[in-house]
Amino acid sequence: MGEVWIRTLGNGLVRADRVTEISSTRGSLHEDQGYSLKVIVDGKGHVLIDDADLQGSLGDRLEYARHVEDALLLAMDEARENDASVVVSFEPERQRWSAAPVAVLTGRIPDLAGRVPEAVG
DSSP: OOOEEEEEESSSSEEEGGGGEEESSSOSSSSSSSEEEEEEEEEEEEEEEESOOOSSHHHHHHHHHHHHHHHHHHHHHHTTOOOEEEEEEEEETTEEEEEHHHHHHHHOOTTTTSSSOOOOO
C-alpha cells in the first residue's frame, strides 16, 4: 500500500497518517469573513485552505467548512485504498478535493537549461 500525502496551501506536503486533528476557523487568515482549514501534524498547524471570499453568516461559513472537512476525510480514506502513493489536494476553482498518484505528478522535470536529466540506475 502506498502512502497518502496532503498538499498544504504553501505547496508543502504532510503525511496523512500523521494528522492528529483537522480544524477550521470562522475567518480566513486575513479577514473576518470566509474560513480557513488546517491539519495538525506533530503539534504543528498546516493551512490547507484560506478562503477569504466565502460570504454568509458565521453559522453558514462554519457549516460549509465542516462539509469541506468531511470531504477531506473521505478523500483521505479513498486514497488509502490505492496501491500507489497519492497526493490529496484542494482545488479552489472546483471547491473539491482531488487525489493523484505521485508518479503522475512528478513526471520528468527538466533542468534549468530545459533538458530532461538522464535516468539514474
